[in-house]
Amino acid sequence: MKDFSYRRAAMFCRLQLEETYFNKAWKSAAWIAVTLVFIIALPMLSGRDGIREMMAGSEDLVRLFAATQIVFLYFDLISEGRAIDRMLVPATCLEKFVALYAGAAFLGIIILGTSVMAGSLMYLAAAHLMLPGQTADIPVFLFSEKSPLWTYILIFGLAPSASLWAIPFVMRKKKYGTAAVCGALAAYLAIMILPGMLRLAGVITAEAASIATAAVMGIFCIFNLRWGYVMLLRHESDRNANE
Amino acid sequence: MVNIERVSYNYTDGKAVINDISATLDDGRIYGLLGKNGAGKTTLMKLVSGMVFPKQGRITIDGTDVSARNIKTMRETFFMPSEFKFSDMSMEKFVRLYSGFYPSFSREILEDCLQETGVERIIRTAALERLSLGEKHKVMTAFAIASGTRLLLMDEPAGGMDIPTRATFRKLLLRHLRNDQTVVISTHHAADFTNILSDVIILGHNGEMAFAGRTEDICDRYVFGIYPSDSGALYAEPCAGGYHAVRERGLEGPSEIDLEILFNAAVSGKLGNS
Numbered sequence: 001m002k003d004f005s006y007r008r009a010a011m012f013c014r015l016q017l018e019e020t021y022f023n024k025a026w027k028s029a030a031w032i033a034v035t036l037v038f039i040i041a042l043p044m045l046s047g048r049d050g051i052r053e054m055m056a057g058s059e060d061l062v063r064l065f066a067a068t069q070i071v072f073l074y075f076d077l078i079s080e081g082r083a084i085d086r087m088l089v090p091a092t093c094l095e096k097f098v099a100l101y102a103g104a105a106f107l108g109i110i111i112l113g114t115s116v117m118a119g120s121l122m123y124l125a126a127a128h129l130m131l132p133g134q135t136a137d138i139p140v141f142l143f144s145e146k147s148p149l150w151t152y153i154l155i156f157g158l159a160p161s162a163s164l165w166a167i168p169f170v171m172r173k174k175k176y177g178t179a180a181v182c183g184a185l186a187a188y189l190a191i192m193i194l195p196g197m198l199r200l201a202g203v204i205t206a207e208a209a210s211i212a213t214a215a216v217m218g219i220f221c222i223f224n225l226r227w228g229y230v231m232l233l234r235h236e237s238d239r240n241a242n243e
Numbered sequence: 244m245v246n247i248e249r250v251s252y253n254y255t256d257g258k259a260v261i262n263d264i265s266a267t268l269d270d271g272r273i274y275g276l277l278g279k280n281g282a283g284k285t286t287l288m289k290l291v292s293g294m295v296f297p298k299q300g301r302i303t304i305d306g307t308d309v310s311a312r313n314i315k316t317m318r319e320t321f322f323m324p325s326e327f328k329f330s331d332m333s334m335e336k337f338v339r340l341y342s343g344f345y346p347s348f349s350r351e352i353l354e355d356c357l358q359e360t361g362v363e364r365i366i367r368t369a370a371l372e373r374l375s376l377g378e379k380h381k382v383m384t385a386f387a388i389a390s391g392t393r394l395l396l397m398d399e400p401a402g403g404m405d406i407p408t409r410a411t412f413r414k415l416l417l418r419h420l421r422n423d424q425t426v427v428i429s430t431h432h433a434a435d436f437t438n439i440l441s442d443v444i445i446l447g448h449n450g451e452m453a454f455a456g457r458t459e460d461i462c463d464r465y466v467f468g469i470y471p472s473d474s475g476a477l478y479a480e481p482c483a484g485g486y487h488a489v490r491e492r493g494l495e496g497p498s499e500i501d502l503e504i505l506f507n508a509a510v511s512g513k514l515g516n517s
Binding site for chain 1: 292293294312314317318320322324326327328329330331332336337340341343344345371379383386
């Protein structure tokens with residue numbers, strides 16, 4: 001029997017999403033509505049100066065919401081007490097790991113899509129109300145202004161994948177030792193910002209810093225995937241150890 | 244076939260929950276797993292299901308180590324916990340989401356079990372989350388039997404079930420179990436299952452096995468009844484008519500197994516490990 005089956009991974013992904021997010025149509029709609037209200041209303045109520053700043057705030061929140069879904073799915077995966085424990089559902093660890101990414105990507109697309117549509121409409125209305133007749137030069141569509149590619153890689157690739165090993169790593173700090181956990185996380189962050197620091201110190205050029213940052217991000221993406229999977233396997237083997 | 248080879252398990256406080264236990268669970272048999280509160284029944288079930296891994300020893304199912312969490316083994320193992328939560332979903336959706344993971348799942352068996360236990364009509368309208376404790380156990384038991392896995396581990400399945408439902412549960416198990424399936428039932432309501440158990444495993448103090456034996460061997464070797472005195476008894480408890488006792492059978496005729504007396508005798512160390 002195959003150790004990895006796309007069908008089983010898809011079934012597990014559907015199981016997690018349907019049970020957690022899309023169990024009932026009205027609950028799903030309420031979840032999306034609350035998310036949208038939060039994303040749009042919070043920057044509007046935060047007292048930022050102009051539409052542009054509010055939109056930038058909303059875009060940051062969209063990125064944050066989209067990127068953190070994998071964390072919620074991870075906690076759902078390791079939670080206990082269900083009628084059929086997630087870890088006992090007959091799918092391999094790799095299938096469950098892949099299902100986490102697929103589910104997070106699906107949720108990210110939904111959050112991005114609905115936020116861009118609803119947010120743009122809200123900001124269009126807000127712009128007309130706040131600045132009647134002067135909306136021609138205001139970019140009222142969310143994400144219409146380009147952000148550097150690395151920010152997307154960082155937010156949608158590196159950060160979610162890092163959370164899948166960093167969270168269980170921190171949860172096991174008793175086992176690994178607080179110093180080791182803090183040291184490893186500090187080292188990880190230090191390596192990440194090292195090219196930028198070297199550039200600021202004038203040791204390397206801006207171009208060299210960009211190449212080095214890209215290389216570090218690429219390596220860390222692979223590292224994150226590998227260690228995220230290893231930590232999930234370890235969760236399987238030493239769960240309940242603290243009972 | 245499940246092989247439990249010198250398995251020990253302890254949590255982080257170091258106290259042994261399961262201590263050097265060995266057993267073989269054969270196909271086509273129904274095992275009653277008995278023990279006092281905290282004796283390690285649930286932990287043993289979690290170990291066999293692959294939910295936790297032994298600290299020492301190993302457990303294999305058809306030669307495959309359970310700790311490897313091989314997909315073939317997982318698909319053929321179903322663990323029904325004693326306490327669980329359902330999500331706020333319908334039975335139909337629950338079945339649609341979970342049944343695909345179990346290759347031998349049978350909708351006909353599920354429907355038969357739901358009908359026999361009398362929850363079929365209730366679950367048509369009510370979300371699983373809103374069912375009573377007994378109804379939840381009926382639903383879960385029905386799903387477990389319908390899963391058709393070769394190894395079925397049920398932790399306190401009778402919890403919350405009323406007396407008629409316990410009888411129905413026994414009937415359903417016997418009706419739907421195949422010859423290649425093995426069932427382990429952990430229970431405090433030993434008497435409810437006496438008639439269907441083919442084997443008894445009793446966990447004693449300190450996570451050790453106090454007794455294990457086939458019911459036919461128990462019947463051959465021991466005799467249970469009420470006697471005027473406790474002389475010659477391996478274990479006896481005073482009761483209204485004299486002494487409720489277990490004795491070596493010798494030349495006496497066979498008797499029905501009194502699981503309560505067998506259990507008390509085993510945990511007090513009066514019986515040898517069969």
